[in-house]
Amino acid sequence: MAWIRSTCILFFTLLFAHIAAVPIKYLPEENVHDADFGEQKDISEINLAAGLDLFQGDILLQKSRNGLRDPNTRWTFPIPYILADNLGLNAKGAILYAFEMFRLKSCVDFKPYEGESSYIIFQQFDGCWSEVGDQHVGQNISIGQGCAYKAIIEHEILHALGFYHEQSRTDRDDYVNIWWDQILSGYQHNFDTYDDSLITDLNTPYDYESLMHYQPFSFNKNASVPTITAKIPEFNSIIGQRLDFSAIDLERLNRMYNCNDKNIICSHNSHSFGPLYF
Template sequence: ERNALRNSSYRWKFPIPYILANSLDLNAKGVILQAFDVFRLKSCVDFKPYEGEQTYLKFEKLDGCWSYVGDLQSGQTVSIGERCDYKAIVEHELLHALGFYHEQSRMDRDDYVQIWWDEIIGGFAYAFDKYNDSFLDDLNTPYDYESVLHYGPYSFNINSNIPSITTKIPEFNEIIGQRLDFSRIDLLRLNRMYNCTSSLTFLDQCSFEYVSICGMVQSRQDGADWDHMLGKAGDEDHTLVGNCADRGYFMHLDTKTGHAGQSTLLESRIIYPRRKEKCLQFFYRLNGSPQDKLVIWVKKDDGTGNVRRMEKLHTITADGEHHWKLASIPFSVQAKFRYGFQGIRGDPAKSAGGIAIDDTSLTDTNCPTNIWHIRNFTSFFNSTSKGDYVVSPVFYSSEGYAFALQLYPHGRNSSPYMNYMGITFHLCSSPNDGLLEWPAGHRQVVLLVLDQDPDVIHRMSLSLSFTTDPNQLVNGRNDTLQWDKPSITGSFASFCNCYVSPGVGWNTFLTHRELHWKKFLKNDSLFIFADF
């Protein structure tokens, strides 16, 4: 099932009504809603709860992961069965429902891949059928090895170590079948087929590569200026990391000059929101004096149509470190507004640099609750072996639960898998425990490894999740609930001066190939978003 159906009668009208059947696992329901949000961010495709419409999608837990292709005009099932509750798999099935067939179904697929018919399980050869141009439309796009709808090399194979499909360009054998997110061409086709001219929740972004700086405007009221600076060795931008000659700009306030207290404000163009909740993300670097500050503002409509009512959102103080960090600032606004970056000089006599910002993005979405920044990852990766791990800081959920993560660059000792990173989630004891509900069941753990592509639309971040079962027992302890208080289930840990529960997570979190394929390790930093 894939490229696009030519018959336009199979096109959906938005928003698409949906039903989440009671048969679905709780985690699957959460993952389906996550996938809806990705479609809204990257396209004009939208969804709404079912209200009696004739045509709709009903998500059920049946046998396997599958969907009909296109709108059948009578209501139809999407199966999210056992082990199908992954964001990219739900995206895959929804693309089928929207009218797309598998990538290797293209008429010209034999120019790009080899199908090994003798290695396919009996009765499944139909899964490798291709369709002629009168039935499918490639929407004037090239063959896409990176498509989220491409089969992997071992799909429906007889022998576990012999592929059923290989690529004519060998370098793509480990790429086909990726289940991170939509590829660029996936999105190009989706938006072409449905005539999407904009997305539903994307608002603004800027990598500062052009002198127009994305329509931002600068206040020059106090003798300080944001400079549009070209990166150089030892002072690279975040977008291109110094990899392109005469490119790689960012905004910079020199705090070595002038006097203490001088400031300048860089404001966005006027933004017209669609929803209330916002997430402003950007990369920043403060390597001047300890007194330097970066203050984030929102300027709102004052009720008369003028955008001039200022509200401070967040203040970042200098730390003297030279690497890029990620800020994620949530705020709420429903009328037109601007967001702004105020740089404040601290003590020029003690400054060795300044304040820098790059790769900003603004979306009509919720921000991640917690961000784990692992620096100098390559050195750590190269100096560790199977079973070694690094522990995150203690994070807190919005309800007040404390937790930490353990990342295993080469996998856990108990893992049979090679070339995978592993990760585990652990509840931690905290002063809040007496106020919280125990066991902490029916709560979703969502971990996302950030692809640091400057274009938020084209990021292919890895997202995995599971939902806590209040009846789950600690492995090997038939009298102890896994999600009870950590002081009951766990052991004392010096890193947090707290009790830490046994870990639950994934042995196959991210492959080493994927780690180095996309921009997960830009500037040798790994970012993991964690929500509970």
Template sequence: MNQSPNSRSAILDESRLWTSPVPYVLEKDLEMNAKGVIMKAFDQFRLKSCIDFKPRDSEDYYISVKKLDGCFSSVGQRKKKKGQVVSIGRFCDEVSTVEHEFLHALGFYHEQSRYDRDNYVNIAFENIKEGFENNFRKQSNETSTTQGVPYDYWSVMHYGKNAFNNGNGSTIITKDPTFQDVIGQRWEMSPSDVLELNLLYKCNSSIAFKMYCGFSNGTMCQMNRCSQGGSGWEMVTHVSGGPRSDHTNLSSGGDHGHDAGYFMHASTASGQEGDSAWLETHKMRHNRECHVQCLQFYYYHSGHKSDHLNIWIREFQDEWDLSGTRRLMGQITGPPTSYWQLKHVSLNVTKHFQVEFEVRKGAGNSSGGFSIDDINLSETDCPHVTMQIDDFENTRSTTLYSPRQYSSGGYAYRVGIALARRSFGLFVQLLSGEYDDKLEWPCPQRQTTFKMLDQNPNIQLQMSKQRSITSDLSTSSINGTYITFDHPKHLEWGHADSSYQWDNPRMIGTPYVDEKNETIFVGPPLGKRFFAYYEDMKSRDFIKGGSAIFVFSFQVEILYHVLKWNQ
């Protein structure tokens, strides 16, 4: 929230717009967790707009990101040679807050500052804390523009209903009461925020490569299909014994959608073992130098447990190469599912490529097959762990754990969800593993990100809620506390002692015996004891077809680059 008088309408003066990529410096006083979160926010700008950011080289004008008293920024470029300050202070280290402040720097006012705001909200000036009235100043249509985009209660640039109140009541009352508890959301930029940003900077495409296919209106998104015996891929609206709706149009309740939509299905009910059906994207090329791509799609398995869905990539030496080289990137098999399931596959290709989906019939008798829908491909990192809870609204008072995972650096860990009666928490625990004697302890500068996924079919339109924590070893714990989950019905904060909570679990952890009869030591749960209320899940597409999805990342790469750029 911008707490200066200079506080979504946008500036009209084009001389105050930045040229992309925008140079920046992350100053040394910033908390390490904030630096990692800023990198994540930059990735969202790259994915959803043509705005990019780069570490400052010798540019005269740049953004200096500091830890000052609060979260604030001036509006538009100010051409200050010592750096234009954006403050990401204490408790500002959330992606939504970083997006909010950088949207200010890119030229946006608050949403409730639009010159047409009186048609949508009432400002209760009598409830505003004395001295803060300027934060509710309305902009003039002579100096700002809405670019024809409707007023957006969901904007990340909107104040909440109680902003700067003096204790006598709300300061903002929405004229449509259904949005009174919506304004001030701090999940992510809204689709309208992104639209206005792209209009202001005349964006034709995003910086990061992006492909989305939801098979809407029966379109194939330039994809080709073929088969080798048996049945091929078909575009359908439902499958006997399989999904009764596409994933795109699933409601927040059961398995039925609002409208019938299309998805792709390959049957394994006929033919011989080994028969296959192929669905391939058009030839694509990455945009960014980092060579990171994430394939995300939903699948429904209604065939036999021996059937396979294989995910291949075919890489080409150049645009004239017609044959390419095929690599298997992932495989789905096993028992059938009763819900659409989310799948992520990391690709990391460096050349021209295609993605190919192959359904291969197994040895058993089948009455169904595999279905896929809502394919997204983006130049972002895939999450490391996905936990999907089906029939979510009827799941309470329990704690769910992922299997043991290994980070790219060799640290063993698991993530979990602690479900209480009205709310839930998300956490990570370090576990003993096979590389413990070769690792650095306490575990340094690793950032864990917890995300409640907005299941909007197009990732460019998603507004997920995410929070991050970092093993900053300048303290003995995260902000002096850590989470203990003694019982799912009784969640408490535990106070840290003098030991590092990110230390070797063999030294500070407690033992348990896993399903393989192996004794594993588990460290304390670290994360967000209160992540969200169940009521929060009823907005957007957090619950879809009865399922809620949580994704987790445990990584060092972002923080490595942060340290490298700011030595």
């Protein structure tokens, strides 16, 4: 029996030594929860390729445009949701990860649908788009081909929560230049501004870092010429970032929904955390 015991010890020692010697490759943490591992395109580029011409590029208008100002379009939490069967497994994972980021950084919460009249159904249609505010019926968020990235999903959920794009603010011309002659014909309306009857900045400054800002080359005729640039040139590489919420995005969200510190687990830097739903 002693020789059998010695043989087993030797076998497992060699096995563990072999395992320790095998290199293990890890995906970068920021990519783990994104479904598309190729080059990430922005929303306007995806929707143009899909032949879509929506309000502000990715907003589906069913009723009123007044999603941000009208208190009747505010959601009651948790928001019921459905993940449609036509979504891929990785897309569903990216959506669930986006939910966790909202939970960590705001009082926004989500729950599986149980027959409520107001709910969001995530489906794979053409392009990335959403409606603005609670429509009090079942409403879609499209997570089409190329849209299944955490920050793009966060962007579309922010529309559903009541937010428009940053550069549609009335004061935007103080902060960015719009190069109208470089915009695709028929798409100039995506660069219109709107007064306080439609949108509000919730008493926050213009935010070059907002997840809701257009990228410099949105709706452009020439691939190498921008349609929107920052008046502070250092921000040209920042506008249109698709990494995560900015600090001001979160401030506005928490003001709109009267979130308080007790509801918020982590600061806006918590995007470095890994998955929380495994």
